[in-house]
Amino acid sequence: MAVLLAHGGWAPSVLWSRSLGRRRTLARRILRITGRSPACRSRPADVAREARILLLAVPDDALAGMAVELAAACPHMSGRVILHLSGVAGLTPLLPLRERGASTGSLHPLAIFSSRVPPPDLLLGAGFAVDGQPRARSVARSLARALGGRPFSIDTRLRPLYHLAASLVANDVLAIFHLAHRALCKTGLQEKEAHQVLVHLLQGTATALAQTTAEAALTGPVSRGDAGTLARHLSAAPDARTASIHRLLSLVLVDMACTGDRMGEATARRLRHLLAASPGQGRNRR
Numbered sequence: 001m002a003v004l005l006a007h008g009g010w011a012p013s014v015l016w017s018r019s020l021g022r023r024r025t026l027a028r029r030i031l032r033i034t035g036r037s038p039a040c041r042s043r044p045a046d047v048a049r050e051a052r053i054l055l056l057a058v059p060d061d062a063l064a065g066m067a068v069e070l071a072a073a074c075p076h077m078s079g080r081v082i083l084h085l086s087g088v089a090g091l092t093p094l095l096p097l098r099e100r101g102a103s104t105g106s107l108h109p110l111a112i113f114s115s116r117v118p119p120p121d122l123l124l125g126a127g128f129a130v131d132g133q134p135r136a137r138s139v140a141r142s143l144a145r146a147l148g149g150r151p152f153s154i155d156t157r158l159r160p161l162y163h164l165a166a167s168l169v170a171n172d173v174l175a176i177f178h179l180a181h182r183a184l185c186k187t188g189l190q191e192k193e194a195h196q197v198l199v200h201l202l203q204g205t206a207t208a209l210a211q212t213t214a215e216a217a218l219t220g221p222v223s224r225g226d227a228g229t230l231a232r233h234l235s236a237a238p239d240a241r242t243a244s245i246h247r248l249l250s251l252v253l254v255d256m257a258c259t260g261d262r263m264g265e266a267t268a269r270r271l272r273h274l275l276a277a278s279p280g281q282g283r284n285r286r
């Protein structure tokens with residue numbers, strides 16, 4: 001986020017991380033972008049004292065402890081805006097900071113940060129869930145826009161649901177990819193080749209989704225009502241887990257095909273019967 005904010009004209013002026021090496025590496029990256037190096041501090045409280053806007057980019061479970069630590073070190077925080085980046089956490093973990101006078105909020109980018117050197121346009125067009133007290137929320141919206149994103153609000157009580165949706169697409173798809181890759185390697189393809197051809201296939205799915213709804217983008221045996229092919233998949237699955245995930249997801253696809261009015265009742269019944277039957281299918285049960 002620090003690197004992307006630097007690209008967006010909101011370069012951090014001061015940084016903290018537990019590792020001196022990582023602080024310095026990040027400061028050098030920002031220097032290369034802006035021509036100005038942020039200061040590196042060895043304690044988070046020093047950053048909190050100096051910065052007017054503070055972003056807590058730590059794991060969700062570390063947020064509450066960090067807020068307590070900062071609040072203990074900084075009794076007067078009025079005028080400060082403190083945002084966390086969590087998708088699931090509300091504002092409760094930041095309560096100790098609010099009690100010190102800070103305006104607290106959150107800024108959650110709907111994007112995957114898997115590299116320490118993200119491309120500058122990573123967040124262009126990305127959704128951002130923003131929340132917080134008025135000032136914090138307004139700053140969060142400005143940051144989201146500076147990064148090219150689309151800010152929106154989510155009711156605090158619904159954040160776990162919001163984050164479930166994000167995780168299904170950002171993370172669970174990788175579990176499906178992993179199972180597909182293992183299955184493809186068992187057919188004799190080299191790992192790298194299997195990876196590349198599956199990535200190409202996945203990109204095709206994403207391209208179709210960018211143009212139409214998931215229901216309309218649906219292809220494959222479920223969309224054709226091909227029960228024989230599905231039965232062969234289930235018996236070819238290398239383990240029970242792959243078979244049961246394929247069965248569960250195919251049941252969802254049947255529902256999607258029905259709502260899209262592409263499948264008659266009789267076909268849907270036949271597929272549901274096949275997919276609900278015989279738990280534990282798959283050749284090498286685990």
Ligand SMILES: NC(=O)c1ccc[n+]([C@@H]2O[C@H](COP(=O)([O-])OP(=O)(O)OC[C@H]3O[C@@H](n4cnc5c(N)ncnc54)[C@H](OP(=O)(O)O)[C@@H]3O)[C@@H](O)[C@H]2O)c1
Pocket residue numbers: 017018019022023056057058059060062066084085086087088108109110111112113114
């Ligand atoms: N990764 C994503 O794709 C993504 C997307 C959207 C939002 N987020 C949100 O961004 C926040 C950070 O997520 P992340 O994936 O970047 O997490 P992460 O890689 O696990 O942690 C971020 C950094 O926090 C520091 N850290 C780790 N444990 C800590 C602790 N106990 N106390 C203080 N600092 C600690 C580490 O830096 P040092 O070792 O250098 O201190 C680490 O590099 C989370 O709230 C997450 O929900 C992440």
